[in-house]
Amino acid sequence: MSTVPHVVVAPDSFKGSLTAVDIAEALAAGVRSAAPDARVTCLPMADGGEGTLDVLAAAWGVTPRELVTVDAVGRPVTARWLVSADGRTGVVELAQASGLVGVADVVRQPLHAHTRGTGEVAAAVLDAGVEEVLVCLGGSASTDGGAGILTGLGVRVLDAAGEQVPDGGEGLARAASLDLSGLHPRARQVRWRVAADVTNPLTGEHGAAAVFGPQKGARPGDVAFLDEALARWAGVLERETGVAVRELPGAGAAGGVPAALVAVLGAVVEPGARMVADAVGLPAAIADADLVLTGEGSFDSQSVRGKVADGIARLAQRSPTRPPVVVVAGQVLLPADQARAAGIRAAFSIAPGPTTMDELVTHTAHRLAEVAASVTALTLGGR
């Protein structure tokens, strides 16, 4: 350990409680109370889903830009998007324009909801001259296989008669070909990285319609229809681009959005937590860390499968200093041996004893600081 210990604080948000920025501040306060001399690097994290845009804006110190576009059912909506300070990286968060939350005031339309607004945002990002586009999924209202995003970027999805099909999953059932002539000129010149935190394929019993359709309002008949429509869409994409996406892990995220982006734009699908980690500079911070604190609302078996804690554990294992990674969580459900096997040295709940969820939420910041102080004292030694 160097003379001045370096502690990296990189938590996810606690959903329903505090933001990742708040969590990081509370943890850092605890670290400093136990180790006043330590160098503390705060890097609030996100898993690539809803809320990632705000985390990246804070990390980069940039103000989100805005575009008036259409929501998942075609109504005007203002969506935010980002360009990094160096102008090289753009961020599109699907939930901004095409989120389920944005259409919570109307009857759910599982067959008609679409992602065209997100495509228009993506076009604005390309217009800004970026070299790389990060696409954050999560919270989508649609099951349109990403056809809406392509449409927003200038592509025309045509039926057998050469007519453009309507937006939404229903239109995919008639899709026969693509007219790529109007595709945004920069769309194939940039790198597209799509954050997916699930590995579901596009179709079938683990596919976008079967698994995620019901939460978007799809009844059993709708699920069957959408699954067939997505299968047809996969055929169209493969014929037009030569890229097979039906079995691609993660293609079933966000109603099938990755399918279109991978096939047409050459996008790479990756775990969202890793994408965010790269974007905020976490690998460099961990490279000389003596301790890494992360946190999330619930630390469970999902946490070590592509979530923030998992991404951090992998970075720590590659770090020359091999820092211990400690999770501080609202609740700890993963057995300690499974956590260690996944590279998490220890995990502690912020619960001080028997308590209710409401009570715990009220004292989250204080308890985070307390547990962080204990972990820091134990790891860095008494001082």
Next chain:
Amino acid sequence: MSTVPHVVVAPDSFKGSLTAVDIAEALAAGVRSAAPDARVTCLPMADGGEGTLDVLAAAWGVTPRELVTVDAVGRPVTARWLVSADGRTGVVELAQASGLVGVADVVRQPLHAHTRGTGEVAAAVLDAGVEEVLVCLGGSASTDGGAGILTGLGVRVLDAAGEQVPDGGEGLARAASLDLSGLHPRARQVRWRVAADVTNPLTGEHGAAAVFGPQKGARPGDVAFLDEALARWAGVLERETGVAVRELPGAGAAGGVPAALVAVLGAVVEPGARMVADAVGLPAAIADADLVLTGEGSFDSQSVRGKVADGIARLAQRSPTRPPVVVVAGQVLLPADQARAAGIRAAFSIAPGPTTMDELVTHTAHRLAEVAASVTALTLGGR
């Protein structure tokens, strides 16, 4: 750190849940799961109060002996007592013969309850030839200033007319002198060590009657009467022995028992946790420890004032290896900075998140092992 790390596991019991032996086993299982190569020394602890006898019997590998004597209201009762394997140390636990629990089936008798049975047990311990007697207090039914113990050892407490006064606090109001001629011949040849976990004086607003009388059934009038009786008793003791005990810290424990033992027998009053630590060999174990785990039901401001955790912290501070002391508790109420100031490096609750007391009690052993594993992995490093 030596090549084979040494972990000392020395918890108190979790009152209302598991014994110290059970707690130690659960913690040790967690330590071994995270550090299979570690040497683990299990030394279940006690604070010198009720239950200490069982902990010492287990630590010494001896079977308690028994004596039929009288309980706090004079009924026959079988009391257990100990002699260490080397025959040098005897243990008298006041609650065995004179405990409040033993007379819970009858109306409480705050003026008449006494400790004569404990005195008879002490006589049996002296008959066994020990050189040192450890007296464990806690759970007493009486406020007799220890007069009963003296009586059991052969002393006669006399009134102004030279008649023996009756057992119990009421008799003290008439005490005028002592007849020590019948005192057990070995009583003044051995070392008496009295475990007290309170520092209350014998009399006054913080005294035995005022503070502890009500829980033994004393009404306000009884408290005033007993307080005066104890004051008179202190005067008798001082006249007969030259030892002033009225303001002695701890003299107010167990209805004033230390007053008589200090004045007549030259007993030393000490924190119970330290006495138990010495008796089980904890100082030697901690001298080469790399980590010390302790635990108790509730870790709060009392814990660092003479309780088990406090005793362990003091030993660790004097250990050449300066091992970190970590508390694993049902609930953690003491702020982390106050814990560190008291020599406790870190304290963690076994609560895995929002949970009820019943739920937590059901899973105490499992959760102890989980938290111990996390603490061990964090302290001793990944393996």
